[in-house]
Structures are given as structure tokens and as C-alpha cells.
Amino acid sequence: MKLYAVEKVSMREHSRELSNLETLGIRHVFSDAYQLMLGDYQKELNKRLLEDNDAVSVATGDNIPGGALSGNEAYIMDFWKGQSTMEKPHTVVSYKINPVIVDVPEMESLNASRVDNHLLLPTGELGTLAPGGAVYVVDDLREINARGRVYRKNQKCVLKGDVISVKYETPSNFLVEVMLTQAVGDIFDQQHYIYTDMFKYGETAFLDEALAEQTLSAPKA
Known part of the structure; x- marks a missing residue:
């Protein structure tokens, strides 16, 4: 049996590393897992007052604060607390839908x-x-x-x-x-x-x- 686990990794402010791993949930079908990921992704964007903009400037092609969705993955880029807006933003949250194979006995x-x-x-x-x-x-x-x-x-x-x-x-x-x-x-x-x-x-x-x-x-x- 194949299930789908939605994994979220967020940045720890004190270390500025993506190390806080969280399993948001496990779903039986990919579409349900995707909706779970999408809902949390949108909440993070709203909390940071950011948009789903592929995190890329249309004018320059450089990374900018915002979010991006791609298949079974998503990520959000933003500035660290206290970081100058003249610098490049960093990935502060990332998501991935991972298949989980479960051996179910008869x-x-x-x-x-x-x-x-x-x-x-x-x-x-x-x-x-x-x-x-x-x-x-x-x-x-x-x-x-x-x-x-x-x-x-x-x-x-x-x-x-x-x-x-x-x-x-x-x-x-x-x-x-x-x-x-x-x-x-x-x-x-x-x-x-x-x-x-x-x-x-x-x-x-x-x-x-x-x-x-x-x-x-x-x-x-």
C-alpha cells in the first residue's frame, strides 16, 4: 500500500538553518496530501505577508521574498530577522510530499x-x-x-x-x-x-x- 507523507522543514532563528522537521500528516491519495501542503504553504505566506510569486523577480530573474510551488514540493524565501533587504533572501520554509510504502499483512x-x-x-x-x-x-x-x-x-x-x-x-x-x-x-x-x-x-x-x-x-x- 502506498501512502503520502507531507513533510515540512522550517528555519530555526538562532542557527539560521533549515532543521525543524515536521510531518504535517499522511494521506491515502496524492491529491489530499497536496491540498494539505497547499493549505499550510498559504498560511505561511499570509503570516509573512508574502505572495505565491515563484520567489523570482520577473524583471531581473533574481530571488525575491515569496513562495514557489513545483509538483510535490514547495518553498518560501524571505529575509532573516535583522537582515538587510539589500541582501539575497533565504529559504525559510520548505515542503515535500514523500511516498510511504506500507507492508500491510493479509x-x-x-x-x-x-x-x-x-x-x-x-x-x-x-x-x-x-x-x-x-x-x-x-x-x-x-x-x-x-x-x-x-x-x-x-x-x-x-x-x-x-x-x-x-x-x-x-x-x-x-x-x-x-x-x-x-x-x-x-x-x-x-x-x-x-x-x-x-x-x-x-x-x-x-x-x-x-x-x-x-x-x-x-x-x-
Whole structure:
């Protein structure tokens, strides 16, 4: 299965380097990912009082403050704080839509368009539990070691993820496959770890954030 992750990199004022990596979201089709990128791109332009002008002067061909879109990428050029407008602007935000290949194991998946009329799907603040939707999960925090390996910490957190598939054993017992993203590494070299895992609805997966937080704070047996 191919999905699309929208990545955003922005400049850190103190270092003037593009190093703040953020995954805006993951979408099942490219057009939805593009709209997600476009929406955030326009917000950044509006915040900086800039225009979508290809960041190039028509008269001279030089780079000027503004934004540019090209296929699955976009970027915004502007002056650094305190920089003279006589100098060249720099890239302060960039975007890219990256394909994500997910190896989905064969299972009895629950497709929202083929649901048994007698099967009542759970609903909550995020909508209906179904592929293509979203869900809150309680999972282990991830971290990365000096060798670049991601490992599980002995600490739980609540995450919001994308539902890849739903398997049901009984009408009230649902197993949910979820794609999640966690930031790992220190703030100066942060990476985003994308993974999938299975969760049981009502125990570690929820459609209401309050229920997930309640499970997280519940005392261990």
C-alpha cells in the first residue's frame, strides 16, 4: 500500500538553518496530501505577508521574498530577522510530499463500503472506526540511540494516527492497524519515525481523546 507523507522543514532563528522537521500528516491519495501542503504553504505566506510569486523577480530573474510551488514540493524565501533587504533572501520554509510504502499483512479487513448491515461500528469525536479515518492510541514512546536505532521507552503517551485497516473477531471486538509518527532525537537533530502497529479498540485505541488520556493515567494493575 502506498501512502503520502507531507513533510515540512522550517528555519530555526538562532542557527539560521533549515532543521525543524515536521510531518504535517499522511494521506491515502496524492491529491489530499497536496491540498494539505497547499493549505499550510498559504498560511505561511499570509503570516509573512508574502505572495505565491515563484520567489523570482520577473524583471531581473533574481530571488525575491515569496513562495514557489513545483509538483510535490514547495518553498518560501524571505529575509532573516535583522537582515538587510539589500541582501539575497533565504529559504525559510520548505515542503515535500514523500511516498510511504506500507507492508500491510493479509487479514480480514473491514471496508466501510462493505460493512455487514448487522455490524455496528464504533463512533466518537473522530467519526467512525474505519480505514481512512483517524484514531487515538496509547503506545510506547520511541527514542533513537547513538547508533541510529529506534527503541521503545518504558513510558506511554497518547498519539493520533491514521487507520490503515480494521479487523473484527466479534461484533464488539475490533483490532485496528494504525500508522503513527513520533519525533525522535534532540531538538537540534530531530527526525520523524513512521511506523504501523496493531491496537485493540477500547483498550489501547479510541475515537475520543479523553478516553485515551484516561487510560494513560489509570494506575497499573
